[in-house]
Amino acid sequence: MNDFDMSDQDLEQMYQEVILDASRHPHGRTSLTPDAAEAGAATGTSTVLASHASCSAGRSHQFNPTCGDEVTVHVEVGHEEPRRIERLVWDGQGCSISQASLSMMTDMVNGQTVDDATASFAVFRRLMQSRGAGLDDDKDNDILGDAKAFQGVSRYPMRIKCALLGWEGLKDSLAKALAQDGATMGGSNDAGRGKTPPDNAAGATDNQTSDNQVTDNAASDSEA
Secondary structure, rough: OOHOOHHHHHHHHHHHHHHHHHHHOOOOOOOOOHHHHHHHOOOOOOEEOOOOOOOOEEEEEEEEEOOOOOEEEEEEEEEEOOOOOEEEEEEEEOOOOEEEEEHHHHHOOOOOOOHHHHHHHHHHHHHHOOOOOOOOOHHHHHHHHHHHHHHHHHHHHHHHHHHHHHHHHHHHHHHHHHHOOOOOOOOOOHHOOHHHHHHOOOOOOHOOOOOOOHHHHHHHHHHH
């Protein structure tokens, strides 16, 4: 049975079950210890280290004061072009919507190029702006996969913030990882290409790791 053979009520129930299952068995969740701060204590700076010297790492902490959701997203991006997400993990707590969204986000973008991951975020954001209508484009729905289950969530502005929390963390941590060697979201700095990274290229300094809050503006597009 496909989605078009189901009643709206049955489809909504199925989507709710998908979200609950993903929140109970989250993918990509791990314990992110504060070893970064300890590593730089002697010099007054903290460093977010990548697992491999061939990657740059970025980490972002996000907090949703409305619901109390809190997450830290850690991403590692390979140095070779096209820049690719080699590792994506997260740690945090919150409602079933935020935890399920993080789990599905991990499945969607882990291993993707940075450009493809950015495009995936754009598709998910459009879903969250659909006010429950979902997306008509088959290609977009293929990209979403199980994340189509958040179609119903897009009817509730307060819940949209929960669903977008991890994605905002991904966007921020990617920007921090790329900034280490002169690259930016959507493009690279030619001066940084093809050069051997410095000894600390696998780390991000403390001023690149900041706490961010998801404010009421996170759902402004959907409420407009």
